Amino acid sequence: MNSVSPSEPAAGHGGAANPSIVGQGVFARVVLALVLGFPVSRPAEAATVEEVIAKVEEIAGEQGLRTALLGFCLIDLEAGPEAAAGYRMDAGLVPASVMKAITTATANELLGPDHRFVTELQTTGVLGDDGVLKGDVVIRGGGDPTLAADELSPTFAKWRDALIEAGVKRIEGRIVGDASIFGTILTPDTWQWNDLANYYGAGASGLTVHRNLFRASFRTPSVGARAPFVGSEPALPGYDFYNEMRVGSANSGDQGYIYGDPYGKLLTFRGTVPVSSGPFTIKGALPDPALFCARTFSEFLNGNGLPVAAEPTTDRLLGIAGEEIGARKKVFEQSSDPLSEILVATNHESDNLKAECIHRAIAVKVKGEGSPMAAAAAVQSHWAQKGIDMTGFFMGDGCGLSRANTVTPRQLALILHAAATGEPFETFHRSLPVAGRSGTLKSIGSGSAAEGRIRAKSGTMDRVRNYAGYLEARSGKRYAFALFVTNYSTDLASVKSKIVRVWSVMANL
Structure with a gap:
């Protein structure tokens, strides 16, 4: 410029x-x-707020959006909440992943940019002079969504070294995965059955590890044939796999889905994977992350010179058996990167698991327990205390996967407006992708007047496309905005082009 x-x-x-x-x-x-x-x-001619709203009304009447529900709200950051203007601002709509903007803005204020998730390695019982631990090793999860995210061995090696440094040479007890910080509710009640066992529907365990995912591979011999299941990585012993996967055409993409319930032992594969020269891999959600962590760490120790006598378990399974974990002694702790960095990954990648763990951490901080319900209550209360009317707001989860979520464009824009007045605002602002340049906004607005001027969180579901964030206009003024498009009947490219037309007018305010 x-x-x-x-x-x-x-x-x-x-x-x-x-x-x-x-x-x-x-x-x-x-x-x-x-x-x-x-x-x-x-x-460009300077635009007015009225012209922006007129542009929203214009696209609402066009082919593909005539039967859709549109909502829009725009607020000057230098003005008060009463300056909110828009189109159907008070319609309760499904936010999809723009719900992450609410979750991360709340966490930025309540947990703080410097917050870290902490995982502890603990021992119970008595450690003898001979190095034999007559007790258990407990992995006390802190809800860290980044724990051993890409590879297990480096983290497990650090834990083994810490035990050895503490004098442990043999464990007569077991490895216990303790996920109690978030309770036993892995996934919110409002998530759909066909989302639960897929990687994007991974539950927020108090002991989250390896992104709570596994990979399932299939051979793809010919179009229309059954796709034989090759195996999983990591291995999942003790689970049954029922395979109905078939082979699709070469350009059909990944249409494979995994079905299973939290803590369940049966995983069903359905859908299609494209024909190819080698195996095709899809990603699924671990049914019991805490047990997976305990089992794989136990196997690691047994294979690396520190024997473990008993079978691994979890705090949940012990509770079912009527047992409790004994008095503990901390031998090691591991901290995540600061929340400020995790927020960037959450919003740029639209990472559901990170958002869910952050959501639950808010509940632990404010309510003393980590359920989805407590998290929703803490978030709603936080913004209500700032004077925002939260009537009609419903938060079934923290990431936006739930179709039961409801928020109005006015509520979302007011939350963003209020967040901009907070001391740690720049941390949250930096976490949002930039139109035409980064994250989930890289593919929208490039070459338009809005490129580089909008930082926002996108929200996408079947026939839903939403954006909420901030605008820095050509005039230098800054605005908070929320734009919802629900139940459109055209292709996504067309919807995005219509949204960019609105953004381009906004950029000239």
Whole structure:
């Protein structure tokens, strides 16, 4: 964008500017841009809020959106909440993943940018002079969504070394996975059955590990044939697999789904995977992350010189058996990166698991227990205390996967408006992707007037496309906004192009 000195009148803003002088200035800037090789664009007329709303109304009446539900709200960050303007601002709509903006903005204020998730390695019983631990080793989860995210061995090696340094040479007890910080509810009650066992529906365990996922591989011999199940990675002993997967055409993509319930032992594969020269892999959610962590760590120790006598278990399974974990002694702790960095990954990648763990951590901090219900109550109360009318707001989860979630464009824009006044705002603001440039917004707004001017969280479901975030207009003014499009009947590319048309008018405010 060309720089303009403070004394130079801006075109389109009225005043007593001499047209010939303005014209000479524009001509000079165009010549200079051509000499330097910069792209030249015609100066845009300054827009008004009314023109933005008119553009929203315009796209609402176009083919593909006529039967859709649109909602829009825009608020100047320098004005009060009463300055909110928009279109169907108070319609309760499904937010999809823009719910993550609410979750992360809340966590930024209540947990703080420096918050870290802490995992502890603990022992029970008595450690003898001979190095034999007559007790258990407990992995006390802190809800860290990044724990051993990509590879188990480096983390397990650190834990083994800590035990050895503490004098442990043999464990007569067992490895216990303790996920109690978030309770036993892995997935919210409002999630759909066909989401639960897939990677994007991984439950938020208090002992989350390896992103709570596994990979299932299939051979793809010919189109229409059954796709034989090759195996899982990591291995999942003790689980049964029922395979109905078939082979689709080469360009059909991943249409494979996994069905299973939290803590269940049966995983069913359905759908299609594309024909290819080698195995095709899909990702699923671990049914019991805490037990998986305890089992794989036990196997690691047995294979690396520190024998474990008894079978691994979890706090949940011990509770079912009427047992309790004994008095504990901490031997090691491991902290995550600061929340400020996790927020960036959550919003740029639209990571459901990270959002769910952050949501539950809010509940632990505010309510003293980590259920989805407690988390929702803590979030709603936080923004209500800031004067936002939360009537009709329903938060079934923290990531937006639930179709039962409801929020109005006004509520979301007001939350963003209020967040902008908080001391740690820049941490949250930085976590949001930039239109045309980064994260889930990289594919929208490139080359338009909105590129680089909008930071927002996207929300996508079947026939749902939403955006909520912040605008830095050409005038220098900053706004919070929320734009919802629900139940559209056209292709996604068309919906995105209509949204960019609105954004382009917004950029000229």
